[in-house]
Amino acid sequence: MVERKGKIKVAVMMGGMSSERGVSLSTGKQILDALDMGKYEAVGVDAALIPGTRRQCLQGASTEVEAVASVGAALCSENKLVSVQEIAGDSGLRPDVVFLALHGRYGEDGTVQGFLELLGIPYTGSGVLASALAMDKSMAKKVLAIDGVPVPASVDFCCKNGKWDEEFITAAVDKIGYPVIVKPSRQGSSIGMTKVNSREALNNAIKDAVCYDGQIIIEQFIEGRELTVAVLGNNEPFALPVIEIVPKNGSYDYEAKYTPGATQEIVPAVISSEAAERAQELGLAAHKSLGCKGVSRTDIIMTNDEMFVLEVNTIPGMTPTSLLPQAAAAAGISFGRLLDMLIEYAMEDNV
Numbered sequence: 001m002v003e004r005k006g007k008i009k010v011a012v013m014m015g016g017m018s019s020e021r022g023v024s025l026s027t028g029k030q031i032l033d034a035l036d037m038g039k040y041e042a043v044g045v046d047a048a049l050i051p052g053t054r055r056q057c058l059q060g061a062s063t064e065v066e067a068v069a070s071v072g073a074a075l076c077s078e079n080k081l082v083s084v085q086e087i088a089g090d091s092g093l094r095p096d097v098v099f100l101a102l103h104g105r106y107g108e109d110g111t112v113q114g115f116l117e118l119l120g121i122p123y124t125g126s127g128v129l130a131s132a133l134a135m136d137k138s139m140a141k142k143v144l145a146i147d148g149v150p151v152p153a154s155v156d157f158c159c160k161n162g163k164w165d166e167e168f169i170t171a172a173v174d175k176i177g178y179p180v181i182v183k184p185s186r187q188g189s190s191i192g193m194t195k196v197n198s199r200e201a202l203n204n205a206i207k208d209a210v211c212y213d214g215q216i217i218i219e220q221f222i223e224g225r226e227l228t229v230a231v232l233g234n235n236e237p238f239a240l241p242v243i244e245i246v247p248k249n250g251s252y253d254y255e256a257k258y259t260p261g262a263t264q265e266i267v268p269a270v271i272s273s274e275a276a277e278r279a280q281e282l283g284l285a286a287h288k289s290l291g292c293k294g295v296s297r298t299d300i301i302m303t304n305d306e307m308f309v310l311e312v313n314t315i316p317g318m319t320p321t322s323l324l325p326q327a328a329a330a331a332g333i334s335f336g337r338l339l340d341m342l343i344e345y346a347m348e349d350n351v
Contacts (some may be wrong), residue, residue, distance in 0.1 A: 007041040010343065011087045011095035013112065013123075016047035018104025019191050019212055021039070027318040028101035034335050043093060047102055047112060049083035090117055097346050098123040100315055105186060108315045109135035124346040126314040130291040134312045138185045138217050140290060147289040149282065150308045152301075154219040156185060159210045166203060169218070173202060179221040182206055184213030195221060219310075224303030227269055228281030230316065230327040231291075231296050234345050237287055239280035240327035244269035265323060267330045271302070278307055286312045294345040297324055 013030025015021055028044060029301075081115075086093045098116055100123050102108055109134035111114045116123045126134070133140050136157035145151050155172040157164055173180055182205040183193040192212035194205035208217050226245040233235045246264040269276065283298040286309050297316040301308050316324040328338045 004157075006096065007039060008343065008347075009093075009095040010035060010040045010042045010097055010099055010289045011045045011093070012042060012099045012101055012165055013045045013047050013084075013100040014069045015049075015081065016102045016104070016107040016112075018102070018107055019187060019284055020103035021048070022108065023317060023319065024101055024103045027103065027322070029101055030318045031100075031101055031324075031339060035339055036336055039340070042110070043087070044081045045084060046081040046100075047107055049081070049085075051083065058132070081111065086119075097121070097343055099343065101318065103315060103317065105135075109277070109315075116305075122346045124268060124342045125294045126290075128290045130293065131147045131314050133290045134292065136186050136215070136345060137183070137311055138215065140312060141217075142310075144286060144309055145288050147190050147285065149285050149289055151307070152220040152222055152308050152310070156215065156217040159206070159214045161208055162207075164206065164216070167298070170199060170202065173218055174199075176218070176220050181219045181221050182209050182242060183219070184209045185215040185217045185219055187212045222301045222303055222308055224301045225269075227271075227279050227300040227302055227307075228323050228327075229279050229298050229300065231283050231287040231292070231298070231300070232294070232328075232341060232345075234293050234348055237292075238282060239283045240324075240333075241268040241330040242271065242276045243267040243323050243327055243330075244271070245323070263321070265321075265326055267326050275302065275307075282307055282309055290314075294342055328336050 012028050012031050014024045016024055018024070032042055032044050082093060087095055098121055100107070100112065102112060106112065108131060110128040113123060113126070113128045113131050117128065125131070125301060133143060141151045141154060153176050155169065155176065156310045157169060179195055179197045181193060182196055182202070184191070194208055196202050196205045206216060226243060228243050230240040232240065244266040246266065248263065279300055279302070282300055286298045287296045290312055292312070292314055295314070295316060297313045299310040299313070301310055316322065325335050325338060328335070333341070
């Protein structure tokens with residue numbers, strides 16, 4: 001990076017209107033608290049505060065996690081977050097770079113990235129296309145499969161007015177074989193996701209998923225060990241140590257992800273060096289296949305001698321229980337240095 005005079009103005013954009021608003025606020029606060037004030041002049045921005053928008057916040061998780069909800073309530077009550085309008089103009093709050101701490105629709109899916117591209121403001125993470133692809137699990141799987149990245153068998157479809165072709169979907173799922181995972185195609189944090197063991201439970205699971213997205217994906221359930229691989233970098237990305245995820249209740253659902261102590265994260269994962277290398281190869285392959293930049297985190301299931309990529313996250317969480325900071329720490333990268341690196345990657349092409 002070219003050396004700059006004075007502090008870098010950083011806008012940490014969080015909150016937004018997705019079902020993961022609470023998680024995003026927690027991520028944003030973690031980033032704001034950790035940014036080096038000797039290097040940066042930082043401000044928090046709530047992406048939901050857009051004058052004139054006709055969008056409303058999407059339905060959140062059915063059960064909120066106290067650790068997440070309390071952070072959001074505190075931030076909002078303190079009125080510490082400014083509106084998007086205040087950083088979009090030529091005011092003194094216009095940033096040199098936006099640190100994206102958004103999760104889910106209207107934040108992680110390319111929409112905000114496109115907005116920032118029009119404003120000419122650099123931002124952390126992937127661009128418009130990679131963000132949109134990764135957020136859409138159905139499209140991401142198709143691209144990954146074309147590039148030879150192994151993914152579970154699945155069927156995807158759209159529901160119009162809450163209706164779908166039940167006969168066709170039942171037959172398609174019969175071919176995949178039970179159990180399966182039913183989930184909204186464009187959602188994160190395992191919100192709206194259900195494991196289904198039989199035909200009788202299929203339609204109810206679809207009804208639950210439709211509450212969060214009209215596009216649904218039903219995926220083969222593969223029993224195995226859950227791994228995740230974070231990748232950093234732009235033109236020469238590299239993989240961080242592999243993490244194994246062991247939820248105490250057996251399911252890595254919304255509560256298991258964000259409740260402190262609900263999940264054991266083993267880093268580095270206690271697997272063979274060959275398995276760790278293979279997992280890192282898949283993380284890098286997925287990152288490159290979708291065109292990610294800056295950072296990504298790829299979730300993998302390992303069974304026997306096989307591994308399958310489940311999904312790719314372009315804005316991994318930065319909450320106290322999040323996986324990316326843990327992987328970075330295992331590689332000797334402090335949380336503060338990790339934030340520096342993501343900002344540097346964002347500004348590489350803009351100096």
